[in-house]
Amino acid sequence: xxNINVLxxxxxxxxxxxxxxxxxxxxxxNSYIANFLKENQINTSTAHLDQKEHGLSKKKLxxxxxxxxxxxxxxxxxxxxxxERVHKRVLSGMGLIVLHSAHYSKIFKKLMGTSxxxxxxxxxxxxxxxxxxxxxxxxxxITGDYIELQEEEMYGxxxxxxxxxxxxFTSWFEGGEVFRSGITYKRGQGKIFYxxxxxxxxxxxxxxxxxxxxxxxxKWANNTSxxxxxxxxxPEMLN
Amino acid sequence: xxNINVLxxxxxxxxxxxxxxxxxxxxxxNSYIANFLKENQINTSTAHLDQKEHGLSKKKLxxxxxxxxxxxxxxxxxxxxxxERVHKRVLSGMGLIVLHSAHYSKIFKKLMGTSxxxxxxxxxxxxxxxxxxxxxxxxxxITGDYIELQEEEMYGxxxxxxxxxxxxFTSWFEGGEVFRSGITYKRGQGKIFYxxxxxxxxxxxxxxxxxxxxxxxxKWANNTSxxxxxxxxxPEMLN
Amino acid sequence: xxNINVLxxxxxxxxxxxxxxxxxxxxxxNSYIANFLKENQINTSTAHLDQKEHGLSKKKLxxxxxxxxxxxxxxxxxxxxxxERVHKRVLSGMGLIVLHSAHYSKIFKKLMGTSxxxxxxxxxxxxxxxxxxxxxxxxxxITGDYIELQEEEMYGxxxxxxxxxxxxFTSWFEGGEVFRSGITYKRGQGKIFYxxxxxxxxxxxxxxxxxxxxxxxxKWANNTSxxxxxxxxxPEMLN
Amino acid sequence: xxNINVLxxxxxxxxxxxxxxxxxxxxxxNSYIANFLKENQINTSTAHLDQKEHGLSKKKLxxxxxxxxxxxxxxxxxxxxxxERVHKRVLSGMGLIVLHSAHYSKIFKKLMGTSxxxxxxxxxxxxxxxxxxxxxxxxxxITGDYIELQEEEMYGxxxxxxxxxxxxFTSWFEGGEVFRSGITYKRGQGKIFYxxxxxxxxxxxxxxxxxxxxxxxxKWANNTSxxxxxxxxxPEMLN
Numbered sequence: 001x002x003n004i005n006v007l008x009x010x011x012x013x014x015x016x017x018x019x020x021x022x023x024x025x026x027x028x029x030n031s032y033i034a035n036f037l038k039e040n041q042i043n044t045s046t047a048h049l050d051q052k053e054h055g056l057s058k059k060k061l062x063x064x065x066x067x068x069x070x071x072x073x074x075x076x077x078x079x080x081x082x083x084e085r086v087h088k089r090v091l092s093g094m095g096l097i098v099l100h101s102a103h104y105s106k107i108f109k110k111l112m113g114t115s116x117x118x119x120x121x122x123x124x125x126x127x128x129x130x131x132x133x134x135x136x137x138x139x140x141x142i143t144g145d146y147i148e149l150q151e152e153e154m155y156g157x158x159x160x161x162x163x164x165x166x167x168x169f170t171s172w173f174e175g176g177e178v179f180r181s182g183i184t185y186k187r188g189q190g191k192i193f194y195x196x197x198x199x200x201x202x203x204x205x206x207x208x209x210x211x212x213x214x215x216x217x218x219k220w221a222n223n224t225s226x227x228x229x230x231x232x233x234x235p236e237m238l239n
Numbered sequence: 240x241x242n243i244n245v246l247x248x249x250x251x252x253x254x255x256x257x258x259x260x261x262x263x264x265x266x267x268x269n270s271y272i273a274n275f276l277k278e279n280q281i282n283t284s285t286a287h288l289d290q291k292e293h294g295l296s297k298k299k300l301x302x303x304x305x306x307x308x309x310x311x312x313x314x315x316x317x318x319x320x321x322x323e324r325v326h327k328r329v330l331s332g333m334g335l336i337v338l339h340s341a342h343y344s345k346i347f348k349k350l351m352g353t354s355x356x357x358x359x360x361x362x363x364x365x366x367x368x369x370x371x372x373x374x375x376x377x378x379x380x381i382t383g384d385y386i387e388l389q390e391e392e393m394y395g396x397x398x399x400x401x402x403x404x405x406x407x408f409t410s411w412f413e414g415g416e417v418f419r420s421g422i423t424y425k426r427g428q429g430k431i432f433y434x435x436x437x438x439x440x441x442x443x444x445x446x447x448x449x450x451x452x453x454x455x456x457x458k459w460a461n462n463t464s465x466x467x468x469x470x471x472x473x474p475e476m477l478n
Numbered sequence: 479x480x481n482i483n484v485l486x487x488x489x490x491x492x493x494x495x496x497x498x499x500x501x502x503x504x505x506x507x508n509s510y511i512a513n514f515l516k517e518n519q520i521n522t523s524t525a526h527l528d529q530k531e532h533g534l535s536k537k538k539l540x541x542x543x544x545x546x547x548x549x550x551x552x553x554x555x556x557x558x559x560x561x562e563r564v565h566k567r568v569l570s571g572m573g574l575i576v577l578h579s580a581h582y583s584k585i586f587k588k589l590m591g592t593s594x595x596x597x598x599x600x601x602x603x604x605x606x607x608x609x610x611x612x613x614x615x616x617x618x619x620i621t622g623d624y625i626e627l628q629e630e631e632m633y634g635x636x637x638x639x640x641x642x643x644x645x646x647f648t649s650w651f652e653g654g655e656v657f658r659s660g661i662t663y664k665r666g667q668g669k670i671f672y673x674x675x676x677x678x679x680x681x682x683x684x685x686x687x688x689x690x691x692x693x694x695x696x697k698w699a700n701n702t703s704x705x706x707x708x709x710x711x712x713p714e715m716l717n
Numbered sequence: 718x719x720n721i722n723v724l725x726x727x728x729x730x731x732x733x734x735x736x737x738x739x740x741x742x743x744x745x746x747n748s749y750i751a752n753f754l755k756e757n758q759i760n761t762s763t764a765h766l767d768q769k770e771h772g773l774s775k776k777k778l779x780x781x782x783x784x785x786x787x788x789x790x791x792x793x794x795x796x797x798x799x800x801e802r803v804h805k806r807v808l809s810g811m812g813l814i815v816l817h818s819a820h821y822s823k824i825f826k827k828l829m830g831t832s833x834x835x836x837x838x839x840x841x842x843x844x845x846x847x848x849x850x851x852x853x854x855x856x857x858x859i860t861g862d863y864i865e866l867q868e869e870e871m872y873g874x875x876x877x878x879x880x881x882x883x884x885x886f887t888s889w890f891e892g893g894e895v896f897r898s899g900i901t902y903k904r905g906q907g908k909i910f911y912x913x914x915x916x917x918x919x920x921x922x923x924x925x926x927x928x929x930x931x932x933x934x935x936k937w938a939n940n941t942s943x944x945x946x947x948x949x950x951x952p953e954m955l956n
Contacts, residue, residue: 091593091638093852113591114665115569119384119710130396130417131944135810135906140942145358145397157369157409158384158707160569160666162640165882170396170409170417178369178411187592188638189852225857227848229636232597330832330877332613352830353904354808358949370705374571374667379703397946399808399905401879404643426831427877428613464618466609468875471836597862608874608895623836623875635847635887636862648874648887648895656847656889 004042004222005063008034009055010070012048014200021200029070029198029205036211042218049074056082066095066221068214070198071102083107091188095221097214100198103159108194111187112161119156119177124202126174127152129181133168137220138182138193138213146172147209153199155179161194171196182213184220189229191221243281243461244302247273248294249309251287253439260439268309268439275450281457288313295321305334305460307453309437310341322346330427334460336453339437342398347433350426351400358395358416363441365413366391368420372407376459377421377432377452385411386448392438394418400433410435421452423459428468430460482520482700483541486512487533488548490526492678499678507548507678514689520696527552534560544573544699546692548676549580561585569666573699575692578676581637586672589665590639597634597655602680604652605630607659611646615698616660616671616691624650625687631677633657639672649674660691667707669699721759721939722780725751726772727787729765731917738917746787746917753928759935766791773799783812783938785931787915788819800824808905812938814931817915820876825911828904829878836873836894841919843891844869846898850885854937855899855910855930863889864926870916872896878911888913899930901937906946908938 010030014021025032034044047055049071061067067086071078083106090096090111098108103116129147131139147169156177162185169182181196195217197204204210249269253260264271273283286294288310300306306325310317322345329335329350337347342355368386370378386408395416401424408421420435434456436443443449488508492499503510512522525533527549539545545564549556561584568574568589576586581594607625609617625647634655640663647660659674673695675682682688727747731738742749751761764772766788778784784803788795800823807813807828815825820833846864848856864886873894879902886899898913912930914921921927 111591113589117709119708121711128415128417132396132398132417132419134397134944134946135903135940135942137942139944142944145947156710157371158373158709159371160707162663162665163405163643165641166402167406170419172411172415172417176367176411178367178371178409178417180371180409185640186852187640223852225852225854227851227856227859229638229851230597230862231595231636232634233599350830352828356948358947360950373705373707374664374701374703376703378705381705384708395949397948399946401902401904402882404880424879425613426879462613464613464615466612466617466620468612468877469623469836470834470875471873472838606893606895610874610876610895610897612875635849636851637849641883644880645884648897650889650893650895654845654889656845656849656887656895658849658887 004218005065006034006037006042006044006068006218007047007060007064008037008044008068009047011072011074012050013074014072024201024203024206029200032205033068033214037215037218039215049077054078054082056086058085061085061089061094064089064094066097066218068097068099069102069105069107070099071105072200075105078106080106083110087111090190090192093189093223093226095218095223096190096192097217097221098192098194100196103194111185111192114162115160118159118179121154121175122199123154123175124151125154126150127154127197128172129169129197130172131168132170133166136166136168138168138216140216142209142212147213149197149202149204149207151202152197152204153202155196189223189226191223193217193221243457244304245273245276245281245283245307245457246286246299246303247276247283247307248286250311250313251289252313253311263440263442263445268444271444272307272453275444276454276457278454288316293317293321295325297324300324300328300333303328303333305336305457307336307338308341308344308346309338310344311439314344317345319345322349326350329429329431332428332462332465334457334462335429335431336456336460337431337433339435342433350424350431353401354399357398357418360393360414361438362393362414363390364393365389366393366436367411368408368436369411370407371409372405375405375407377407377455379455381448381451386452388436388441388443388446390441391436391443392441394435428462428465430462432456432460482696483543484512484515484520484522484546484696485525485538485542486515486522486546487525489550489552490528491552492550502679502681502684507683510683511546511692514683515693515696517693527555532556532560534564536563539563539567539572542567542572544575544696546575546577547580547583547585548577549583550678553583556584558584561588565589568668568670571667571701571704573696573701574668574670575695575699576670576672578674581672589663589670592640593638596637596657599632599653601632601653602629603632604628605632605675606650607647607675608650609646610648611644614644614646616646616694618694620687620690625691627675627680627682627685629680630675630682631680633674667701667704669701671695671699721935722782723751723754723759723761723785723935724764724777724781725754725761725785726764728789728791729767730791731789741918741920741923746922749922750785750931753922754932754935756932766794771795771799773803775802778802778806778811781806781811783814783935785814785816786819786822786824787816788822789917792822795823797823800827804828807907807909810906810940810943812935812940813907813909814934814938815909815911817913820911828902828909831879832877835876835896838871838892839916840871840892841868842871843867844871844914845889846886846914847889848885849887850883853883853885855885855933857933859926859929864930866914866919866921866924868919869914869921870919872913906940906943908940910934910938
């Protein structure tokens with residue numbers, strides 16, 4: 001099997017300014033994730049908002065098998081041209097993993113076609129992510145019925161997204177809410193996984209089970225079965 | 240619009256023996272539900288396990304638009320022949336509303352094709368049923384984001400059912416669990432709604448909002464668009 | 479039941495210039511459809527591209543229960559601001575029926591999140607639309623297993639759309655292709671139906687069964703169960 | 718990666734009696750399929766109706782990763798006890814590939830919960846299986862938009878099965894019908910693929926592309942991500 005090329009993108013703004021975030025992710029969330037993902041068959045690199053073309057050149061994207069996206073306060077600063085470029089790559093088969101507050105990113109909203117709105121409360125409370133699709137590659141090797149995080153931001157339903165293909169995790173929050181926290185979609189030939197946890201001031205990505213989920217998700221989202229599609233007369237081509 | 244003929248079935252065993260259940264449902268859960276469902280365009284009648292053919296004669300079923308099923312301890316006493324008969328009627332377009340512990344009924348397991356297993360704990364705890372499909376006819380007129388029941392039995396994931404068409408409610412339980420509590424399916428031309436709450440020793444069906452959900456569900460499950468299907472050479476016919 | 483307010487939109491360009499189209503639809507496709515839809519409980523009006531705000535003012539849309547969209551060669555001339563406005567109304571519960579070449583309209587692409595590409599051939603060939611969801615309100619009262627159109631443009635798979643909620647019709651074409659010709663989606667609280675036939679130089683909308691399908695679709699897409707959604711802290715509101 | 722243990726089951730009746738079938742599949746359809754599937758990481762064995770326990774002992778099934786099922790005229794001769802046994806293994810994660818006339822097998826009907834009825838015509842006509850889920854592992858490496866079979870039995874819609882998770886192939890038949898010919902489901906932790914072609918008197922399984930589809934399907938259906946599920950108080954356990 002060929003290696004998987006993973007590109008981890010984040011805004012990389014708060015990690016440079018906010019001491020609390022800096023303390024958890026000194027090199028940024030993108031670098032932190034890229035580091036723990038690295039293993040035998042996974043190559044990782046990073047990109048961020050303030051790089052040229054947000055670090056997402058055509059060349060770079062063409063070589064990317066799976067893109068991981070973490071965004072929070074600067075969604076509007078991502079250029080529409082780059083969003084269009086990422087969108088085309090997803091439809092052509094690049095995997096996309098969307099994390100936490102990136103539910104409001106331009107690319108996720110464009111792929112979903114809905115508002116992607118939700119309820120939230122920043123209160124570092126207990127979250128339990130119940131496995132609701134046992135047997136799915138994304139929960140391979142996860143033991144127990146749920147993943148427990150002692151401190152997380154709450155996201156609550158209604159989450160305005162299309163009916164997912166699979167609901168991998170459903171969260172329970174201490175304060176009384178529930179949330180579809182791990183959901184999959186296929187758009188064109190691209191596989192998409194939205195994963196809820198990952199508030200910048202909680203140590204969520206330090207959690208070994210969360211890391212395991214993301215490693216599994218990378219392998220799942222890497223589409224090695226891409227077909228050439230012929231649209232005949234049509235002006236647009238997917239591939 | 241024609242009236243809707245609803246038949247409400249329950250075992251009607253515990254309501255005759257157990258004082259706690261008798262106190263809540265003196266004439267049985269079937270009669271209690273049949274009473275509150277009655278309105279302008281809804282005709283209701285009841286049936287129970289100990290009647291001839293469990294009260295589900297061919298003639299009776301042929302006239303039933305929506306069948307409501309509550310069962311608990313006597314699933315195995317329901318005859319396979321009657322289950323087969325109900326199954327055929329569902330595929331031909333009769334609506335089916337499956338309540339609470341009827342997740343383990345023969346008819347629900349036959350329609351789902353899975354074990355329908357789940358976790359449970361009888362502890363009269365707080366349940367919140369969050370609306371996860373706003374805009375669906377089953378939650379028409381329900382105000383607020385959730386329905387709250389002070390005392391219910393807990394059912395927890397993993398609930399071994401096929402991916403639902405729609406998840407209308409997702410429950411949060413005080414003790415830390417979540418559950419897909421209101422789920423819809425179409426099998427053949429029949430519309431199916433499974434609704435979780437309704438433990439026999441809690442006053443759940445006395446709750447006005449729960450009653451509203453069941454009224455809505457009856458209207459939704461009543462299929463007024465049944466087509467005649469031609470299977471040509473095939474030995475089995477749906478209609 | 480309240481009346482349903484249907485707004486039928488088309489570019490209304492070809493019907494003014496092209497003699498073949500003018501002959502079939504002298505007042506435009508929008509007016510032709512609006513006329514046959516009118517009945518007891520359906521009010522209809524029309525709008526087209528060259529009107530102010532494309533005939534889709536905020537006031538007009540606010541009163542519209544179901545919008546029907548036929549577009550072909552001028553998709554790019556529809557302003558992004560109006561598309562945004564229609565999109566918000568769909569998420570808030572307005573029904574949307576997308577016809578034929580409007581698969582490439584901005585609004586459909588925005589709601590789907592995919593390229594919506596397909597194969598096509600303009601050859602006035604035989605099409606059979608097989609019913610693949612009997613018992614669905616959109617095929618209520620349609621007798622027989624399929625609808626046959628003697629002359630239509632061919633659209634062929636692969637059709638790059640998300641997995642539909644229901645596939646109501648699957649087409650067979652004389653030339654050897656198949657197509658998912660009647661597909662439903664829910665986005666936010668809005669119900670969406672894409673219906674393939676309707677080439678401007680074929681008399682498709684003169685066909686009584688096609689007219690029946692569109693009447694059924696209007697009733698289905700009219701969402702009378704809209705809930706008020708509370709997104710708490712979130713900046714965007716659906717309703 | 719561990720090897721995949723595939724067990725290919727067929728009635729093995731017609732291949733012993735009917736000269737036409739014997740000519741195509743001298744050792745039976747099960748042996749023929751088992752032979753072409755064999756490769757580096759796939760171990761195959763066969764079983765048939767007239768063996769003890771239909772060749773499906775508990776021990777044998779426990780070691781089977783993917784079961785392939787071809788049945789036609791003797792569905793009723795398969796014992797309910799063995800069907801129950803296979804069903805439990807599927808829910809626990811064994812893959813199941815159901816071929817052609819096995820749409821009417823007890824095991825498929827039990828897993829679907831519907832009649833699985835369809836239209837058919839035995840006329841050795843042209844079939845084109847259009848790819849309607851490009852990018853899916855089951856069509857990996859299949860070039861072109863469709864697979865063409867010169868002579869096959871026709872199966873036509875309506876096919877009474879639950880809404881599939883994915884529709885991999887949609888067939889076009891010379892005589893005017895369409896059919897959802899390659900469909901996937903997940904039940905419990907088991908992955909299921911129904912594949913339409915394979916009439917016993919047509920050389921379908923001799924076709925190299927059909928063989929490729931079945932090899933792909935075996936790899937897809939082999940679930941290497943099985944979780945241990947805890948149902949707490951529940952009497953039934955999936956795993």
